[in-house]
């Protein structure tokens with residue numbers, strides 16, 4: 001694994017705690033990723049030190065205690081290293097809200113591993129001796145390519161129903177299989193995913209769908225029977241339409257979330273299609289508006305070669321144009337005449353593609369025209385004439401305004 005400031009600091013944190021007499025190890029997702037040869041996006045440290053003791057070791061000014069009631073202290077590293085979450089080994093009590101433990105009891109690495117979701121996420125690693133500590137069979141499952149709940153799958157799901165979607169996310173991300181007992185438990189309890197708040201579901205779906213294995217995620221959502229609950233918009237696709245939807249999302253090249261959403265809704269009729277999902281997942285206005293814009297304007301690109309140029313030009317100068325082209329390319333293929341036409345136009349210089357308007361409201365007022373309700377339409381017509389290269393000077397624009 002290559003060194004990074006974050007990794008170096010995560011080793012340093014383990015060393016400092018060890019020097020102060022506490023047990024300390026890397027834990028969870030970072031161990032899994034490192035063993036898979038993937039650079040972890042963040043490092044979590046688990047320790048026998050209590051939150052107060054962690055703060056003493058690193059100093060109050062270098063720590064944040066936001067998660068202290070769950071045994072988690074954030075240790076702030078030097079700038080490029082970012083921050084490391086240091087969690088005291090714990091056994092969680094019941095989860096009456098399905099998310100937060102009712103009470104937290106400090107414990108040992110063995111017990112701490114048992115409270116985690118899947119075996120591949122239940123591993124510890126000592127970066128000083130380079131030893132893996134595995135109490136749950138996670139190393140074996142990493143080799144076998146298996147997502148297996150730790151202990152009794154029903155219990156792990158009952159503690160946090162979102163784990164059903166996490167299983168799909170990890171299985172699709174790593175191309176792993178969900179172990180039969182874990183899969184059966186998810187199928188039995190799928191309807192309980194409705195108890196999880198929409199925002200958490202949305203953010204889980206976002207990371208699943210942004211990953212390039214998003215087509216496998218869709219197939220797994222169907223297999224686990226979670227699909228009609230989390231993505232009912234796609235649940236009616238069958239046969240060739242279902243195959244086409246998977247092909248389409250698979251062909252998206254490094255899409256934004258809005259682009260994936262638009263792809264998923266491409267054949268869903270109705271004005272409110274994006275609004276419904278946006279409401280359900282509490283999407284940002286940006287994602288919601290952009291996805292709707294993409295769906296509204298895709299037909300213009302699909303007919304690019306017969307769309308009047310100013311109309312298409314308006315679309316291509318919009319800040320969503322690159323995303324629209326990603327969607328159109330996935331739909332039509334990168335050698336389709338329409339996609340090639342738009343891609344070529346996008347290569348034009350900014351001045352050619354988006355020349356400064358010859359006239360604005362202020363230009364018309366300065367020329368003595370009275371502002372009125374028809375000003376907007378007038379300016380649109382002038383802009384169209386300019387983009388069509390029928391006029392090219394302010395004088396011509398004013399003459400046109402006065403003649404309309």
Ligand SMILES: Nc1ccn([C@@H]2O[C@H](COP(=O)(O)OP(=O)(O)OP(=O)(O)O)[C@@H](O)[C@H]2O)c(=O)n1
Pocket residue numbers: 027028029030041044115116117118121122160162163166
């Ligand atoms: N519902 C959850 C969420 C998290 N965890 C545990 O907490 C660790 C960290 O969780 P998180 O950061 O959400 O996920 P990662 O496994 O780090 O995965 P990612 O790379 O997607 O962040 C997990 O590895 C797992 O051990 C869990 O048991 N149950």
